[in-house]
Amino acid sequence: MSNYKTLPNSKISFELKIDQAALDKSKAAIIKRYQSEVSIKGFRKGHAPESAVMATIGQERLAYDTLNQAVDKAYVNFLQTEKLQVINQPEVDIKDPNKTPLEVKVEVEVFPEVKVGDYKKIKIKPTKVEVEDKEIEDALKTVCAQMEVAKEVKRVAKDGDLIEVDFSGKNEKGEIIPNTQGEKTKFRMGMGHFLPDLEAAFKGMKAGEDKKGVKVKFPKDYHSKDFAGKVVPFDIKLHTVNEIDPEALTEDQIEQITGQKQDLAALKKQMRATIEANKKKAAEKQDMDAYTKELGKLVKADLPQSWVEREVSSRLQRLQQNPQYQQDPATFWQTMGKTESAFKKELAEEGERDLLIFLGLSEIVKTEDIELDKDEMGQAHHLAHQHLQDAEDHHSHAHQAEMEKAVLNLKIDKFLRTAIMK
Numbered sequence: 001m002s003n004y005k006t007l008p009n010s011k012i013s014f015e016l017k018i019d020q021a022a023l024d025k026s027k028a029a030i031i032k033r034y035q036s037e038v039s040i041k042g043f044r045k046g047h048a049p050e051s052a053v054m055a056t057i058g059q060e061r062l063a064y065d066t067l068n069q070a071v072d073k074a075y076v077n078f079l080q081t082e083k084l085q086v087i088n089q090p091e092v093d094i095k096d097p098n099k100t101p102l103e104v105k106v107e108v109e110v111f112p113e114v115k116v117g118d119y120k121k122i123k124i125k126p127t128k129v130e131v132e133d134k135e136i137e138d139a140l141k142t143v144c145a146q147m148e149v150a151k152e153v154k155r156v157a158k159d160g161d162l163i164e165v166d167f168s169g170k171n172e173k174g175e176i177i178p179n180t181q182g183e184k185t186k187f188r189m190g191m192g193h194f195l196p197d198l199e200a201a202f203k204g205m206k207a208g209e210d211k212k213g214v215k216v217k218f219p220k221d222y223h224s225k226d227f228a229g230k231v232v233p234f235d236i237k238l239h240t241v242n243e244i245d246p247e248a249l250t251e252d253q254i255e256q257i258t259g260q261k262q263d264l265a266a267l268k269k270q271m272r273a274t275i276e277a278n279k280k281k282a283a284e285k286q287d288m289d290a291y292t293k294e295l296g297k298l299v300k301a302d303l304p305q306s307w308v309e310r311e312v313s314s315r316l317q318r319l320q321q322n323p324q325y326q327q328d329p330a331t332f333w334q335t336m337g338k339t340e341s342a343f344k345k346e347l348a349e350e351g352e353r354d355l356l357i358f359l360g361l362s363e364i365v366k367t368e369d370i371e372l373d374k375d376e377m378g379q380a381h382h383l384a385h386q387h388l389q390d391a392e393d394h395h396s397h398a399h400q401a402e403m404e405k406a407v408l409n410l411k412i413d414k415f416l417r418t419a420i421m422k
Contacts, residue, residue, distance in 0.1 A: 003078075003082060004082065004084075007107070008302065009109070009303065009304055010109055010111070010112040010301075010302045010303060010304040011107060011108065011109050011110070011304070011305075012084070012107070012108060012110055013106065013107045014078065014106055015105055016071070016075065016078060016102075016103075016104040016106060017101045017102065017103060017104075018070050018071065018074050018100075018101055018102040019100060019101045020100045020101070022070050022073070022074070023066060023070050023100065023102070026066045026067075026070040026073065027062070027066040029069065030062060030065045030066050030069060031050055031053055031054065031062070034053050034056075034057050035047075035048055035050075035053050038056055038057065040052050040053070067094075067097060067102075070102070071092065071102075071104055075090065075092075075106065078106075084110050085110060086108050086109065086110050086111075087110065087111055087304055087306070088108060088109040088304070088306050089108075090106050090107065090108035091106070091107040091108065092104060092105070093105040093106075109304040109305070109306055110304075112301040112302050112303060112304065112359070114299065114300075114301045114359045114360065114362075114363050115299070115300040115301070116295075116298055116299055116360045116363050116364060116367075117297075117298030117299070118298070119295055119298055119360070119364060122291060122294045122298075124287050124290050124291045124294070124419070124420050126283070126287055126421065127283035127286055127287055128283075129276060129279045129280050129283050131272050131275050131276045131279065135275055136271050136272055136275065139271050140246040140249075140267075140268070140271065141160065141246060142188075143257060144244045144245065144246050144248075144249065145162050145188045145244055147253060147257075148162065148186070148242075149244070149245060149246070149248050150242035150243055150244050150245055150248075151242065151243055151245050152207075152240055152242050153241050154206070154207065154241075155241065156203075156204045156205060156241070157189060157202050157203055157204065157205055157206070157238060157241045158189065158190075158203060158204075159189050159190030160188070160189065160190055160243075160244060161188070161241050161243060161244070162186060162188050162189075162242040162243075162244060163186070163187065163188075163189060163202060163239075163240065163241055164184055164185070164186050164238075164239040164240045164242075165182070165184075165185055165186075165187070165236060165237060165238050165239060166182065166183050166184065166185070166210075166236065166237040167180075167181070167182050167185070167234055167235070167236045168181040168182075168234065168235050169181070169216070169232040169233070169234050170213075170232070170233050170235060179224075180232065180234070189202065189203065195217075195218065195219075197214070197215065197216040197217055198216045198234060198236070201216075201234070201236055202238055205238045206238065206241070207238055207239060207240050208238070208239075209237070209238050210235070210236060210237035210238070211236050212235050213233040213234075213235070214233065214234045214235070215231055215232075215233055215234075216231065216232050216233070217229075217230070218230050218231075218232065220335055221324065221335045223323060223324060223327075225327065225328055225331055228331070228335075246264070247264070249264055249267070251263065254267050258270065284417070284420070288413075288417075288420065291416060291420060292357045292361070292416070295357055295360050295361070296353055296356055296357045296360070298360065299357065299360035300356075301356060301359050303352055303355055307351075307355055308348055308351050308352055308355070311347070311348070311350075311352075311355065312347045312348050312351055315350070315351065316343075316344065316347060319343075358412075361412045361415065361416075362408060362412070364415060365408070365411040365412055365414075365415050368415060370411040370414055370415050371411075372407060372410055372411060372414070376410055376414070377407070379406075379410060380403060380406040380407045380410050381403065381406075383402075383409075383410075384399060384402035384403040384405070384406045385399075387406075388402055
C-alpha cells in the first residue's frame, strides 16, 4: 500500500514527519559544512570552534539551512522508498517550524501511469505513390519560368504564361497609392504570386492592352493593415506574353540547374526521382499521422498540468512570432476569428492529444524492444549535437539529455515505419 494520496493531473500528496534527532543531525552537518567554508579571524579555515561558526553565520540562517536540509533529506528518502519519479518542484507546507516532530505536507507532480490499448489492431494501408508525366512537365516549367526559358506569343494570356506587366493602385483623386506600383514586372500566371483579383484581370489580355479602374480586393489578413480587407482600383497594362518552353532548355542551362552535363531526358529522369522521393516522404508522414491519430484513442494517462501548460506556452510563443501578430495583436485575433483564450483552449486540447500519443509511443518502443543500429545511433549523435549548437548549450548533462531525446525519437520513427509496412 502506498503512503501517498493520488490527486488529479498526475499529482500526489504525502506527509513527512521529521523528529528532533533528524534535525540535530542536519544541524551538525550544516555547522561542519560552514566550518570548512567560513573564514574566521584568528582561526585556520576548518578549525574554528562551533560557537564561533554559529556566531558568524547567525542563528536565523543556521535554523533555515537546518530545516531545509532535514526536509530535503526526508523528501528524497520518501521518493526513493516509494520509487516515485517526480517531474517538477514540490509544493511544501510546514505546519509549525518550531514544533517537533515537524509535520510537512508535500504536493508534487509525478510521471503519469501510461496505459496503451491493443495497438497491434491498428492497420494503416500504406499510401501508394505514383509520379505522372504532367508532374514532371509542371516541375520543368517552374524551373524554366525561373530562368525565363520562354518564347513570346501573340495570343491572349492564360495560366502558366510568363507575362510582363505594369500596375498601380489609385486613390479617389486618381493619384498612385504608395507601395502599389510595379513597372515591367514579370510573373507566372496561375501560381498565386499576385492578388487574385489583380491576376485575374490580366487573363485574356493581349500584349499592348491596358485596363483602367480594375477593382482589386485585398485579403482581410493582408500583412499591411492599411490595405487589409479594402477594395482598391488599379490601372494595369500587359507588355508581353511568353509561353514556357522546356524543350528549349540548352545543355548549358541544364548544367546550371543540376551542376552536371546532361541532356533533357536525363534531367527529366532526375526530376522524376526527386519528385518520387518527396512524395514518398510526404506519404510516409501522412500514414504515420493516420497511425498516431488512431493510437491516441487507445492511450490513457492523467497528464500533469505543467506539461499541458508548457505545450500551450510553447505553441503560443511560436504563433506570436507571426509578423501580423507583432504588428497588431488585436487585428490578428480578429482576423483569426477567435479570442486568445479560445485559441489557448484549442492549444491545450492539441497539446494533451500530442502528449498522450508521445507517451503511448514511448511505452510501445520499450514493449517492442526497438533498438537502433550503428548508423542510426550516428544519426542520433548528429541530431543531438546539432540541437545543442542551435541552443548554444555545451554542458555534458545537456548533451546526455539531447542524446536520449534523439534516440527515443528515432526509435519511435523506426517503430512507426515498421507498423505501417505490416
